[in-house]
Amino acid sequence: MRRSLIGIPCALALAMTGLCGARAQTIDLSSSKVVDLSHPYDAGTIYWPTEPTGFQLKQEHKGLTKGGFFYYSNAFCSPEHGGTHIDAPMHFAESRWTNSDIPLDRLIRPAVVIDVSGKTAKNADYALTAADVAAWEEANGRIPDGAIVLLRTGWSARWPDRKAYLGDDAPGKADNLHFPSFGPEAAALLVSERHVSLIGVDTASVDIGPSHDFLVHRTIGAANVPGLENLTNLDQLPATGALVIAMPMKIAQGSGAPARVIAFAPR
Secondary structure, X not given: OOOOEEEOOHHHHHXXXXXXXXOOOEEEHHHEEEEEOEOXXXXXXXXXXXXXXXXXXXXXXEEEOOOXXXXXXXXXXOOOOEOOEEEOHHHOOOOOOOHHHOOHHHOEEEEEEEEOHHHHOOOOOOEEOHHHHHHHHHHHOOOOOOOEEEEEOOHHHHOOOHHHHHOOOOOOOOOOOOOOEEXXXXXXXXXXXXXXXXXXXXXXXXXXXXXXXOHHHHHHHXXXXXXXXXXXXXXXXXOOOEEEEEEEOOOOOOOEEEEEEEEEEEO
8 A cells, every 4th residue: 555645635636637527636745745835924025115014923922821831922914915925816807806716726736837047047027928838838748728837937046135036125116126927928828728727926926027017917817817926946846747736815805815835746
């Protein structure tokens, strides 16, 4: 008998096979690694420059109680859009899903990783193109319908250096940002022709830093496709073969939320 085997319920089997009635698949932990794709939240967490506040942690109690036992508790405060987080479709598309509306099966899917770090090293404002997607598919096969598409730019290595990561560290200003991400044509192809369930990137936005019309946000939002931003450790995932689980805080009617994102990948 194989050990360290986790059976996947029907909803997760659907995410992996597209057929809920198919024989349940498994994740064999003896041949898989779990990769944390999330940055921790702390005083150094990077938020969009126009956010008036960042992450705040207030200690409420740490120490012995009157009853003689140890107790530790904090209160925290955070904008929705900062650190590793999800953008709900309604963030840029009226009447689309809010954070709490996103179906769970959109957040648990096989993932593909498109690596453009070689191009971003020469161009901080590089935007993924439809040609890049075609080249990836030429090498790896067609992106499966319903997959999660993650874009690796290499930018997470700059975290938490705000100026290096965003291209500018002027407080309250977002008009001189420089970092790579998805391009509008690639985003349109992914949502309309590959029917992706989610896209994600290891930079501060699914739009490139210099964008002022946020067309990628608007394109995916209109298609009810959420976006993950400020991911990390994408270099530990293969181009294909990983399973991603993205669990945002379930904020009712939220435009987004902090998220813990992990991946199961072959060792």
